[in-house]
């Protein structure tokens with residue numbers, strides 16, 4: 001794979017220590033982001049996420065869709081999940097991101113938040129299906145949302161507003177030391193889609 005010299009360059013690490021988060025800013029234009037957003041809203045196989053916590057079964061307002069190179073099956077929050085074959089537009093974006101980062105991704109978890117009252121609680125992407133020092137590329141489409149990191153030991157918080165078309169990349173020890181969350185807000189009335197390209201362990 002060749003490195004694209006004209007590809008967007010990341011800003012310096014957004015985390016002060018114990019991890020590495022790069023901000024590639026607007027990776028695609030606002031117009032392109034809007035086109036992808038409308039397409040994915042319509043064409044991805046959205047379904048409400050499920051979790052089993054303390055013996056109880058929960059269904060989240062947020063919706064998810066999971067795609068992969070192969071038929072992957074993994075357990076997360078006590079629920080078995082299966083990946084779908086790539087959507088062609090998702091594959092185009094994946095290849096564009098891979099070229100910029102000189103990395104390969106074999107799966108994508110898509111999240112759909114209909115409005116600001118839907119968020120994602122504090123968590124790390126550190127389950128058994130990902131390597132410890134995994135790279136995750138996260139592309140935002142649609143409404144701007146507040147995204148935060150919180151260090152597990154020091155509790156220090158780093159906040160950012162993720163905008164449509166913006167790409168951030170989490171690397172290295174980030175998942176071992178930091179949790180992240182999408183904060184809820186009554187003020188956000190528009191939907192948002194997030195695509196996280198991942199390196200699923202085979």
Ligand SMILES: O=C(O)CCC(=O)C(=O)O
Pocket residue numbers: 109111120125138147162180181182194196
């Ligand atoms: O919506 C986002 O930007 C965050 C998604 C996320 O945290 C995840 O998929 O693990």
